[in-house]
Amino acid sequence: MNEITVKIQQGEVKRYKDGYPLLTKDCLTNPEVLKKEGQILDVTDERGQFIGKGYHGEQNKGVGWIVSRKPGEKLNQDFIDRLILKAIGVRQGYYEDASTTAFRVFNGEGDGFGGVIIDYYERYYVIHWYSEGAYQFKEQFVDSLLRNSDAIGIYEKKRFAKAGQYVEDDDFVTGEQAPSPLVVFENNVSIAVDLNDGAMVGFFHDQREVRRAILEKHAKGRTVLNTFSYTGVFSVFAALGGSLKTVNVDAANRSKEKTAEQFAMNQLDAEDHDIIVDDAFQFLKRTERRGRTFGMVILDPPSFARTKKTTFSAKKDYKKLLLDAIAVTEENGIIVASMNHAGVAPQRFRKTVGEAFQEAGVPFRVLESFGLPSDFKTDPSFKEGMYLKVLILQRKDG
Numbered sequence: 305m306n307e308i309t310v311k312i313q314q315g316e317v318k319r320y321k322d323g324y325p326l327l328t329k330d331c332l333t334n335p336e337v338l339k340k341e342g343q344i345l346d347v348t349d350e351r352g353q354f355i356g357k358g359y360h361g362e363q364n365k366g367v368g369w370i371v372s373r374k375p376g377e378k379l380n381q382d383f384i385d386r387l388i389l390k391a392i393g394v395r396q397g398y399y400e401d402a403s404t405t406a407f408r409v410f411n412g413e414g415d416g417f418g419g420v421i422i423d424y425y426e427r428y429y430v431i432h433w434y435s436e437g438a439y440q441f442k443e444q445f446v447d448s449l450l451r452n453s454d455a456i457g458i459y460e461k462k463r464f465a466k467a468g469q470y471v472e473d474d475d476f477v478t479g480e481q482a483p484s485p486l487v488v489f490e491n492n493v494s495i496a497v498d499l500n501d502g503a504m505v506g507f508f509h510d511q512r513e514v515r516r517a518i519l520e521k522h523a524k525g526r527t528v529l530n531t532f533s534y535t536g537v538f539s540v541f542a543a544l545g546g547s548l549k550t551v552n553v554d555a556a557n558r559s560k561e562k563t564a565e566q567f568a569m570n571q572l573d574a575e576d577h578d579i580i581v582d583d584a585f586q587f588l589k590r591t592e593r594r595g596r597t598f599g600m601v602i603l604d605p606p607s608f609a610r611t612k613k614t615t616f617s618a619k620k621d622y623k624k625l626l627l628d629a630i631a632v633t634e635e636n637g638i639i640v641a642s643m644n645h646a647g648v649a650p651q652r653f654r655k656t657v658g659e660a661f662q663e664a665g666v667p668f669r670v671l672e673s674f675g676l677p678s679d680f681k682t683d684p685s686f687k688e689g690m691y692l693k694v695l696i697l698q699r700k701d702g
C-alpha cells in the first residue's frame with residue numbers, strides 16, 4: 305500500500321515530537337486524506353519535516369496511531385515481530401510465575417502499537433482490535449504470536465463496531481480451541497474464563513494487586529458488599545481471605561450463575577453468599593434505609609452506566625456514590641473505591657474522595673493506593689492510558 309502523508313498543525317508539533325502517539329483529527333491540517341483504515345501514514349509537520357510513521361484507524365477520539373519514530377521504517381512482519389518479542393521479554397517474570405497464569409502481554413501504545421491489546425490465559429492469547437485499521441495488521445500479529453510465543457490457541461475481540469462496541473462473532477482464530485470454561489490462576493486463586501462468549505471473558509486483570517491486598521490484608525472478619533460485582537471475583541478473594549460473608553450486586557442477569565461458578569472453582573459454597581441482580585445505586589439506597597451496614601464496601605462502577613432507573617457518570621457522580629457507600633459502611637469499615645475513567649486524574653479522584661467523607665462528616669484515612677500493574681505497560685507521553693485509580697479507604701471513627 306502506498307504511504308500517504310498527514311501533517312500536524314504547527315501548534316501541536318511539539319507534543320507529537322515529544323512522543324504523543326494518538327493522531328486526532330483536529331491536530332491534522334489535512335485529515336481529508338484519511339480515506340482507508342489501515343493506510344500507512346507518514347506523519348510530518350506543516351513543512352514536511354518527519355515526525356513519525358503510523359496507521360489510520362478510527363477509535364474513540366483518534367483517527368490513528370504513530371507507531372515508529374524512525375524515518376524509513378517499514379511497518380512489516382519484521383517490525384511487528386520486534387514489538388511482540390520485546391513485549392514478551394519484559395513480561396518474563398509473569399511467564400515464569402506459575403501462581404498467575406493470566407496477564408496482559410501487549411498493551412497497545414505502551415508496547416509501541418496503539419489500537420492492539422493482547423491478553424494471556426494459560427497459553428491462549430486473546431487479541432483485541434480497537435479499529436478496523438488495527439485489524440488490517442491481523443495476519444502479522446497472529447503469525448508473530450504463533451512463531452514467537454508459547455501460544456496453543458488464539459482468539460480475538462473486534463472492538464470496532466459503532467462507538468467502539470464489540471462485533472458479535474465467533475472469536476476463535478487459530479490453533480486449539482480452549483475449554484469452556486477455561487480455568488486460570490491469579491495468585492493461586494482459580495478463575496473461570498470463557499474466551500468465546502461475547503465481549504468479556506469473565507474477569508479483568510487490571511485489579512490483580514487490589515484483589516491480592518483484599519485477600520491478604522483487608523477481608524478477614526468483615527462482611528463484604530461487592531457492588532458492580534460482575535462475576536464476583538473480588539468476593540472470591542475476600543472469601544478466601546477470611547471474610548464472614550459477601551453480598552454481590554450487579555444489574556446483569558448472568559452475574560448470578562457466573563458468580564456461583566467462580567465460588568465453586570475455589571471450593572467455596574455459593575449458598576453462604578448473596579448474589580443479587582439489581583441496580584447497585586438503588587440497592588445502596590435501600591440498604592441505607594434499612595440501616596444495614598457492612599465491614600467492607602467495594603465500588604467498581606463502569607465509567608458510564610445507564611439502566612431504566614439511573615444514569616451514572618463516574619466523572620460527575622462518584623461523590624454521590626461514595627456518600628451512599630459511606631452510609632452503609634460500619635464504623636472503622638473499609639471502602640475499596642475504584643475509578644477507571646481516564647479523564648479523572650489521580651489527584652482529582654483523591655479530592656473527590658476527601659470531599660465525600662467531609663460532606664458525610666466522617667474522618668478517614670487512605671490505607672493503600674493502586675494504579676495499573678506492570679503488565680499494563682503505559683506510554684509516559686500518553687497519560688490517558690493510565691486509567692486505573694483504586695483507593696482502599698478506612699473510616700476512622702475512633
Ligand code: SAH
Pocket residue numbers: 506507508511531532533534535536537538553554555556582583584585604605606609610611614
Ligand atoms: N467489579 C467487577 C467488574 C465490574 S464491570 C470485577 O471485579 O470483575 C462493571 C459491571 O457493572 C458490569 O458487570 C455491569 O453489569 C455492572 N453494572 C452496570 N451498571 C450497573 C448498575 N446500575 N447497577 C449494578 N451493576 C451495574
